[in-house]
Amino acid sequence: MSNVDRLMESVGEFGPFQKKIGTVGSLPLALFAFVLVSVVFLGHTPDHWCRTPESERLRERCGWTEAEVREATVPRATGSASFSRCERLQLDRVECDQPISNTTRSVACDGGWVFDGSRTTTVTEVGSVFFPWFVSGSRAPRCFPRFGRKSCFIATMLGVGLLGIGAMLSPSYPVLLLFRFLQGFCGKGAMSTAFILVLEFFGSRNRKFVSMMNRTFYSAGMVILPMLAYAVSSWRTLQLVMSLPCILFVSYYWLIPESPRWLFSRNRTAEAMKVTAEIAKCNGTSLPQNLPEITLLGENKEAPPVSTMDLFTAPTIRKNTLILIYAWFTSTVVFQGLVLRLGIVGGNLFLDFLISAVVELPTGLIFYLLVDRVGRRSLMAIANLTGGVACLAVPFVPAEYSFLKKLTAIIGRLAIVIGIETLNFANAEMYPTPLRNVGVSVCSSASDFGAIVAPFLLYRLATIWKELPLLLYGVMSVLYSGLVMMLPEMRGVALPATMEDVENLESEQCLSHTHTHTVDHTCS
Incomplete structure (x- = not known):
């Protein structure tokens, strides 16, 4: 265990401070739901x-x-x-x-x-189709290593708010598209920064609390969104109502501290110890007297810069990155496809969206109860295997059993969402502190490509057979469930601080497995 982990453990890994910052830090997730999926209503083609x-x-x-x-x-x-x-x-x-x-x-x-003049959307006003798409925020968190978690979060949230207002004032479709393009960039970056900032205050046994709170607030935003969209008939007013609250999170500059793990990784020891002392005070603990002084190669020496290529140099990190990229891509294609599939069968957009959001509401709690009992990779594998089997089964359920058909599809979607939440949680754990932001951003950016591909796959395949997309989703999810079993298990493991920690982790787990089961030929 590193000195940083020992220090964080001594001041409290799950005290009042962590519970407070876990809740406060998850509040923006409700607004991220507005930003990332509101296009369903903003760009809806009315009758x-x-x-x-x-x-x-x-x-x-x-x-x-x-x-x-x-x-x-x-x-x-x-x-x-x-x-x-x-x-x-x-x-x-x-x-x-x-x-x-x-x-x-x-x-x-x-x-x-x-x-129909009862409500306006971008289609009725700007005269062009508004595609449900936002750009990857994979480059937004690159400011992490230089400016820190908190500064990047505040900057990207401010960008989300101001760009959303710009989108509301757009006089033409190209201008609107540009503002939404940039807003998606900032929104994805803010989502990653918020999660990582809060996660680094927690110990290994309680990091799941962050994911549960993130998913709960995000799902709450998904539930609120269709009701808000139904109540507000003008897309411009809706865009403004969803964007203005983002600016309020500038107040987090005074409400939340910088991640002490990041400060230690940047050799800013004095600032890190000050934040740690605040955590100890809030948790009713004290700094240990016998802990060795934490120094990193000198106070004024910069840590080496990191880049995307660092994700593909070391063998273990490269393998993990490729698997996680496929996992993010598959999760998004399947989830988006299941959501968009509702439009093929028709129905009330607002009601259908609300029902699907309510179904997802308990996923955070389900994840919280299972992730430590089952393990990260096992839960991802089981969830996606369940979702994949459900997708494969739905096309073969007779049409006269419509309730069973819908129930199977709901179970599949619920399983996929649990898998997504576990993936988001595990992704951050599998990278060392200097690479954590880049690793999460690059891997999760595959979900953006999946979001672009999903509609094309759905509608193209549905022209051949309406249920054919489900067969593709099933195969992709089953393959995903097998690949994630090749990832290291991070249950009860401290957040890695260096690339060597990640490379050594798999060897240690293989060695432990070998001692338990004589010889494991997969550990070379």
């Missing part, structure tokens, strides 16, 4: 129908309302009570006091569309 050349004339000459004009000029969709979005009636002559003949010929839309 619409073909615009006809005669519309204005009929309203003026006949005094008809918009609804009466629609009834007269737009046919019903085949096999549906809703109006067609692709065709309009070819009207040669319309008498105000005579009904339109049912035999009137239909033609393709050639004059644009009329949108």
Whole structure:
């Protein structure tokens, strides 16, 4: 155990200070849910129908309302009570006091569309499709090594708020896209920084508390979002309401301290000891008198810089990185696919989103109860194996058993979310302090690529067979469950401080396994 771990253990690893900062540090997660998935509502295409050349004339000459004009000029969709979005009636002559003949010929839309005016979205105002996509924040946490966890968190949260306001004021689609692009960049960076900042105050046995609180607040944000979107009919007002609170987190500059682990890693020992003393005071403990002085190669010598390439140099770290990248990609493709699949079967967007969010609400508690009992890699493997089997099973459940079909899909989605939470938790544990931010950011950035790919996979495969995407999700998840068993188990293991700690960890676990089971041929 390093001197830093001994010091943090002596001042309390799960006292009042950790519980307070774990709760306060998780509050932003509710807003991250707004930023990262609100595009479902901001860019939703409302009900619409073909615009006809005669519309204005009929309203003026006949005094008809918009609804009466629609009834007269737009046919019903085949096999549906809703109006067609692709065709309009070819009207040669319309008498105000005579009904339109049912035999009137239909033609393709050639004059644009009329949108339901009960609420506005980016589609109705900026005139272009608003894709559910945000850019990776993998480079945002690069400021970690130089400026620290807290400074990066505050800067990225301020960016999320200001860029969100800029998006609200956007006069055109390209400007809107630029602001959302940058807001996603800051949002992903802020999400990573908040998690890592809080995590480093906890000992190995209680780090799961951070993930539970993060997931609980994030899920609460997901539950609040559809209700907020339903109550606010204008996308600009909704964008403003979701963005303004982010600026308030600038107050965290005075409310939370910098990570002492990061301060020690940067040789800022005096500042680190001051923060540690504050933790001890809050927890009702005291600094140990016999602990050796913690120094790192001299007070003024900078720690060596880190880069993405450091994730692929050492063998163990390289293997872990590749597995984690695939895990993040698969988790996002499957999760996003299951969410978007709701749109294929139709229904009420707000209600469907709310139900799915409520189902995910207990995942933080389930994760908390299982992660130390089962282990990180085992829980990831079991959760994704369960989700994969559920995805493989749904297509073969007869349509007449609709309740069983929906229940199986819900179980699969719940399992996938538990796997995502465990992955997020384990990812941060598997990298040493200097590489932790870069490792989490690079690996989790694979989820951004997965978010872009997910809609294309879903809709392309669904044109062949509506249930075909589920078969792909099932195979990907089952493969994921096997690969994660090659990762080291971090249950009860102190956060690694150096790259050597990570490289030695697997050898130590192999040696321990060999002593328990004679010879393990996988440990070379």
